[in-house]
Amino acid sequence: MLEKVNHIAIAVPDLAAAIATYRDTLGARVSAPQALPEHGVTVVFVELANTKVELLEPLGEASPIAAFLEKAPAGGMHHICYEVDDILAARDRLAASGARVLGDGNPKIGAHGKPVLFLHPKDFLGTLVELEQV
Numbered sequence: 001m002l003e004k005v006n007h008i009a010i011a012v013p014d015l016a017a018a019i020a021t022y023r024d025t026l027g028a029r030v031s032a033p034q035a036l037p038e039h040g041v042t043v044v045f046v047e048l049a050n051t052k053v054e055l056l057e058p059l060g061e062a063s064p065i066a067a068f069l070e071k072a073p074a075g076g077m078h079h080i081c082y083e084v085d086d087i088l089a090a091r092d093r094l095a096a097s098g099a100r101v102l103g104d105g106n107p108k109i110g111a112h113g114k115p116v117l118f119l120h121p122k123d124f125l126g127t128l129v130e131l132e133q134v
Contacts, residue, residue: 001090003083006112006132007045007052011068011078015042015057018075022046022055030055034111041065043111054081054111079118079128087115087133099123107133 012018015033022028031045040063046053056078058066068078084090087107095101100120107115110132119129 001084001093003085003134005051006081006083006130006134007054008080009054009056009078009130010075011056011065011072012075013057013069013073015044015055018055018057019044022053035059036111038108039110045111079130081116081130081132083134084131085134087117087131090131091117094119 010018019030019033023030029047031047033042033044035042037059040059042057042059044055046055056065058069060066065078069075091101091105091107095105100123102118102120105117107117110116110130112132115133117131119131121128
């Protein structure tokens with residue numbers, strides 16, 4: 001079911017500072033910021049040869065990232081995203097096994113313009129998991 005790691009997401013309190021750290025200190029290529037109001041975040045992607053690192057900043061006070069940063073003000077790992085070839089089949093298989101799909105269970109369009117779902121961290125060793133259809 002799982003293909004490869006698409007990205008690892010890090011919640012940050014200051015996106016501009018995080019971009020500078022990755023671009024200027026680490027010498028990485030960083031995409032332009034992209035606001036995703038339906039997800040309550042602004043994101044950039046640090047582009048690496050074998051995967052990406054997504055930096056997430058809250059977009060509005062109702063953002064789930066704002067709640068995350070209340071608990072971890074300096075930021076930290078938020079989720080890991082795996083690629084799947086059929087997100088609906090993956091969702092149905094996971095639900096049948098007892099895994100909890102967050103939200104209403106229907107995929108939303110993510111930052112890459114592809115369908116995504118999130119899985120409850122309590123079902124996956126304390127890690128929030130995102131699935132992205134490729």
